[in-house]
Amino acid sequence: MKKSLLIIICLLSLVVDASAERVRVRLFSNNSIDNIAISFDLGTYNIYADDTILIEPEVGIGKSIELTPVGQKVHVTIDGYNYGNHNTIHFTANDTACILCLNPRNLKHRTYEGDLHVSVNKNGKLFIINEVEFETYIAGVVQSEIYGDSPDIFRVQAIISRTWALKNINKHRSEGYNFCDQVHCQAYLNRCVRPDIMLGTMLSSGMTIVDNQGKLIDTPFHSNSGGQTANSEDVWRSAVPYLRSVNDTFSYHMRQSEWVKVINKDKWLNYFASKHKVDIHNDSIRNLLLSFSQSERKVRLCGVPLTRIRTDFQLKSTFFSIIYDSVTERLTLSGHGFGHGVGLSQEGAIRMVGLGISYDSIIHHYYTSAHIQKNDIYPSSYVEHYIQQISQIIEEDKQSNTQTKSKKDDWLGRLFRLRDREEREEVYDPTTEELENDWKYDW
Numbered sequence: 001m002k003k004s005l006l007i008i009i010c011l012l013s014l015v016v017d018a019s020a021e022r023v024r025v026r027l028f029s030n031n032s033i034d035n036i037a038i039s040f041d042l043g044t045y046n047i048y049a050d051d052t053i054l055i056e057p058e059v060g061i062g063k064s065i066e067l068t069p070v071g072q073k074v075h076v077t078i079d080g081y082n083y084g085n086h087n088t089i090h091f092t093a094n095d096t097a098c099i100l101c102l103n104p105r106n107l108k109h110r111t112y113e114g115d116l117h118v119s120v121n122k123n124g125k126l127f128i129i130n131e132v133e134f135e136t137y138i139a140g141v142v143q144s145e146i147y148g149d150s151p152d153i154f155r156v157q158a159i160i161s162r163t164w165a166l167k168n169i170n171k172h173r174s175e176g177y178n179f180c181d182q183v184h185c186q187a188y189l190n191r192c193v194r195p196d197i198m199l200g201t202m203l204s205s206g207m208t209i210v211d212n213q214g215k216l217i218d219t220p221f222h223s224n225s226g227g228q229t230a231n232s233e234d235v236w237r238s239a240v241p242y243l244r245s246v247n248d249t250f251s252y253h254m255r256q257s258e259w260v261k262v263i264n265k266d267k268w269l270n271y272f273a274s275k276h277k278v279d280i281h282n283d284s285i286r287n288l289l290l291s292f293s294q295s296e297r298k299v300r301l302c303g304v305p306l307t308r309i310r311t312d313f314q315l316k317s318t319f320f321s322i323i324y325d326s327v328t329e330r331l332t333l334s335g336h337g338f339g340h341g342v343g344l345s346q347e348g349a350i351r352m353v354g355l356g357i358s359y360d361s362i363i364h365h366y367y368t369s370a371h372i373q374k375n376d377i378y379p380s381s382y383v384e385h386y387i388q389q390i391s392q393i394i395e396e397d398k399q400s401n402t403q404t405k406s407k408k409d410d411w412l413g414r415l416f417r418l419r420d421r422e423e424r425e426e427v428y429d430p431t432t433e434e435l436e437n438d439w440k441y442d443w
Helices: 001-012 134-143 151-167 193-201 265-276 284-292 304-311 346-354 359-366 381-398 411-423
Strands: 023-025 036-042 047-048 052-058 064-072 073-078 081-087 089-093 099-104 110-113 115-120 126-133 207-210 258-263 320-325 330-336 373-374 404-406 440-442
Touching: 023 134, 047 081, 047 115, 052 073, 052 081, 064 126, 064 330, 073 115, 126 134, 134 151, 134 193, 151 193, 151 207, 151 359, 193 381, 258 265, 265 284, 265 304, 265 330, 284 320, 346 359
Parallel strands: none
Antiparallel strands: 023 126, 036 064, 036 099, 047 052, 047 089, 064 073, 073 081, 089 115, 099 110, 115 126, 207 373, 258 330, 320 330, 404 440
16 A cells, blocks of 8 residues: 555544545435436546446536436436436546536535435435535535635634534434535535635644543534523533633624514413413513513523524524513514524624634634644645645635636645545646636636
């Protein structure tokens, strides 16, 4: 075995639960898919029906494939020709920079890197798995989970998303995959197409968050804390030392800082009386229900968990106060923030980055007493060269006078092609690098 490959294997063995160099993600997990068209945006693929090659040679740009369930098998049509019914269809990428375009009927199309496996579930619908490099998955999660325009925003999100993924690597193991593509796990709604997001992800390469014993922590996050995060036991069952309530003025004056909801008085009072057996005829209780306020986060209202009230009334958060109008007999719930409030406030982190606060200080602000640990998953020379490439492309885009920005190549693919060259003991020479044709996308 080549020396460089041995080094990579040794480095990977140092990372907790990082044996999954590739992960399996169920796509369209909240949808019932009975038809999907697949095309190719970059690179070539081999298509297998079960363990047998279905079509030769490999396929790429220009090929159109349609998959539909027939009983418990997948029916395959390629360029209008019938290729029969099969248990599982596998799309295997021939390079680290291959991109599939998935077009389910009546749903927005998505693009993904890596391999694709399609079968039929017990409900007679298509069951779609994307098998992909772990860091490619993380970059796609970051793009789906947070907005912004600074690599440090994406570095923070990548660290917490990577930590969660490694800690929960077997969440759906019994179902044949690692993660779903929805917030039940982490949103993964497309491949990463933005170089600044990929830059932030690679700047965080190998970084995770651990407790004082060196174990990966839980890393919950939410859109906006409203000015104060919540203790873990106020939302869930267990008190966790690194998930403590902290003042969070950084979350003020952001997109999701404030919200308002108007509720009829009778509907509000009857909810507490009928569902929670609260004595709404008691004057002091009734007055509290109509004038409840929170200058700091509370846990219950008349004994009812605020988390339950939030769910039942579909409120953006539990951090709200009430103003009652006796003329209209309506309550105005004036709320702060969006989400469960535990852990990192994404908009608070965005604000902190804008103020020049470092990514590690942001992590420590929201996950108290936790620590950032770095494991060099890839040799630093690979990562550094890759970061230099992306930084150069971002700088060129900034100087461009056009309305579109150049992708130039698949970002993560560059890193792995460089790694592949090193494994073959080749000397990297940027003047002879094989690049795909430049292509454009709307920023």
